[in-house]
Amino acid sequence: MELLVTYDVDTTTPAGQRRLRKVAKACEGIGHRVQQSVFEVVCDPTQRLRLEATLTDLIDPHLDSIRIYQLTKGTFTTTRHLGAAINPGHHDPLII
Numbered sequence: 001m002e003l004l005v006t007y008d009v010d011t012t013t014p015a016g017q018r019r020l021r022k023v024a025k026a027c028e029g030i031g032h033r034v035q036q037s038v039f040e041v042v043c044d045p046t047q048r049l050r051l052e053a054t055l056t057d058l059i060d061p062h063l064d065s066i067r068i069y070q071l072t073k074g075t076f077t078t079t080r081h082l083g084a085a086i087n088p089g090h091h092d093p094l095i096i
Helices: 014-028 045-058
Strands: 002-008 031-035 038-042 065-071
Touching (some): 045 065
């Protein structure tokens, strides 16, 4: 499945800045960063559940927001990039 993961973590406190780094690291472990707080992820249903559980544990639900969009398979291959965009190899090995 293909997911678009976006997040907005409140960074007005040191604790929020730590949460932001942890959320980014969790997303980097499974997907490709395409913008500051946007990741494209190709995963199976089990990996999605693990990611959602991890992110739920990391955020403060009163201050932070994460949105996960499930996309139609093949959406990433038809995405158009404008400007200084990267073209991640979604089906290449993800090296951490």
